Structure formats: C-alpha cells, structure tokens
Amino acid sequence: MTEQEIVEKINSALAEEFELDLADMTPEAGIYEDLGLDSLDTVDMVIVLEGEFGFKIREEEEIRKIRTLGDIHNFVMAKKKALGA
C-alpha cells in the first residue's frame, strides 16, 4: 500500500465515521478545532483505524500527541512500518 493509498483510506474512513467533508481533510487540519472532533470521538477514531488497518493501537502513548490529520497519517504509516506491513 502506497503512502497516498494509506492517506486516502484514513480520510475516507474518518469522513464516513464523523460525517466530514473530504475537501476539509487537509494534513494540517486540526482534528479538534478544524474537524470538530471531541474527546469522545477519539475513542471511536481509534476503533475505526484499528478496523481499517487490522492493528491494535489503543494503549499507545503516541496517540495522545495527535493534533492534526497529518499526525494521524504519520502515526498510521509509522505503525505499519514498525509492523513490517
């Protein structure tokens, strides 16, 4: 899977879960202030990402540092790389 495909997969899964407009989903978009998510949504975001990519990320400290959509893209790519997938 290319980086572009990973980004598209993340964006389309989050767009569906949170009823977001794909046009707003730029890497620099803040997940709270720009995309309108709240702390409850991050619980479901983790479930969605795990479902899409088949890995477990729930207890990872790095998740707490996520602020932008780009942070999510980078986090998922790093995770996939670490798993050798």
Add this chain to the structure above:
Amino acid sequence: MYRVAITGIGIVSCLGCDLSQVSDNLRNGRSGIVVDEQRQELGFRSPLAGAIQGFNSPAGLSRKQKKTMPEFAVHAYAAVEQALSLSGLALEEIQNPQSGLIFGCDSSCIAAIEQVDLLRGHGETRAIGSGQVFRSMTSTVTMNLNTLFQTQGACWTLSSACSSGGHAVGQAADLIMLGRQERVICGGAQELNWESMCSFDGLGAFSTRIDEPQKACRPFDADRDGLVPSGGAAALMLERYDLAVKRGATILGEVAGYGFSSDGNHLSVPSGEGLSRAMASALQQAEVSTEEIDYLCAHATSTPAGDKAEAEAIRSVFGTRTPPVSSLKSMTGHELWMSGASQVVYSTLMARDGFTAPNANFQAPDEASAHLQILTEARSQGPRRVLCNSAGFGGTNSCLVLRFDS
C-alpha cells in the same frame, strides 16, 4: 399558583408518526398491533407487539448525535420537534434557564445488552465505543434532548414503571404552577425491542390472542386475556398560561390538576384504593367535580386483575354514574413508560379534532366493568374535561385532569 397551558403536542406511536395520522386512526378505532415472528422463534409466550411503521429518522440528527441515542430517544426527539413546531416557539425562546425537560422512562435495555455483547466479543472495554454509556442510562432521553434543544432549566428523567409518563407530565405542570419554570417539554418514551420485553413476557401477562392481533387488546372486556407491549414517544409543550396568552399562542388545553399516590401494598397487583386516592386528589386540585368530567381516559391495559381494580376504583370515586370511559390501549397496546404521557397527547388531539376515541374490541362487560359507561364507538364531539389515569408496578399512580373548555 400559575395555570398551565398545553401549547404543543407530538407523538410517534404504532398509530402513526404524525398528529394527523394518529388522530385519524384513533377516531376510526384502528389498532397498531402486529405479530412479531421473531418473538415466536425466540420462545416468547406471546409474539404480539405494537409496531411503528413509516418512521423517518429526523434529518436534523447527525451520525454522531445518533450514536448516543437509542431508538426511543430518536422517537422522543421527533415527538418534541412536532410539539415545538405546533407551539410556535422559536428554538431561541426555549434556550434559557426558565425552560426545562422532564420525561418518563424506566429502561434502556437494548444499550445495556449491546455493550456487554461488544465486550464479550472483543475482550476489551475500549471496543465498546463512545456512545453506549450515554445510550444505556435511563436518563438517556433528557440527557440527549437537552444537548440537542439546549434548554437550560430542569433536565431529568423520571422512573415509575408504567406511570412514568404520567408523573413526568404532572411534575412538569407542578414546576410551572409553582413558578419554578415558565415552560417544560415533557413526555414519555418506551423502547419496542423484544430484548426489553422477554422477562415481562415470562410473567404470562401478555395476550396470546395471536389469530386476531388487532383484537387482542380488549380492556374491560369480559374476554380479555392480557396486555400487548408497545412503545414509541409522546411529547408535550407545557407553558405558564399567562405567558402563552401574552405571546398569542394557540392554547390546545390546560393541565388543571395532578394527583399522585402509591398503594403501599403489592408489587404487581394494584389495590385500586391507591388509584382512587390519586383520582380524587387530581380532581380536587383542578377544582373539578366528578359530574363535570365528560371523558375518562383509563389506564386499563387488558389484564384481568388490573382492569378490575381500575373499574372498581372508578366506581368508588364516581359512584354508579360514571363518565364515558375508554382505554386507548385497545388500539395502541400498552405503551408502558410512555403511556401516561401519550394519553394526554391523544386526549388533546381528540379535543382539537372534535371526537372521542372508543374503547375498541369491547364486547361484553364483566362484573366490575358493568358499572362503567364504556365508549364502544367513537363519539363525534371532543372531550371538554378529562381525567387520565395511569398506574405502574409497585403500585404507583398518576392522575391528570385536563381542561379543554377554558
């Protein structure tokens, strides 16, 4: 004490999803009861249930908002939207500390089951997701509606079994009478899923007249054999009467009296005496005599013991000359937590549209109901002064006097 006006009503029930459809079905004595085949397969004693048909999820609710709402909370949202629209109040006019929300509800069974299934299936609580905790609380209706309509006053759900909805309307009226709220959106909501009804089915209290689903529920009839579970949501906009007049609102009716009582007796067998006290208390508060009541909207659910106790209680309050009586559960089934509030909505609809709905399926009285003047056909005039009875397990009773003549 302030007077309390009804300025809006809304309903989602097995009789329809908008006021005109529900009114038409009530007037014509049509039933919303069906056979649910899934219950048959699962081992229910009775597969009869009320079914809501043609309900469209409100366009105003997002996926995120619905995550925290079980189906009956969505029904409640739709009912409140109808009531608000009819009241003519703008959203901004209820977004203040003088506007409250009180609903009757006594379970959110389906959410509790779903969250446990998710945990067992995934082996970790984090797989349950963010919505279930809010869906699983009994206060889920008022919790969600408060964030959606953004009222800032009273906000709680009241639980008293099958009189929950009646007490919710009564308490909402009390808060307005006492000057503590200017308006309260109130009502009742009841889940329809089989999961929430299996243990009740096991008590053997449901009708098994499977070959005639629409004739199964026959309150006060000598041949009755049990209740039929049903549900949905009913909502009312109650307002301080003087303020409703001042803003030029169309006043649909008045909540003139609220009486409550408890039996202090048996868990599942009503004493009748407790209900009599609640009726007398509601009449006294409303300063309406028994002779002035021209319609009694009975609680009667179609169980042998419950209907008998109510028939005797009515006689003890009204004597041998009772007002016309009907139990709308003959068409709706027993809307449980919602029923006390839906009776107020149905009665208000009758007054507005000029008819009184019949006690469908009534063929012959038993010894207790022989003393009641049961409406076997719709009357072509609306009620003017109504007494609504509601009673629940544990012996908790709610009675409301409504006036449509002022």
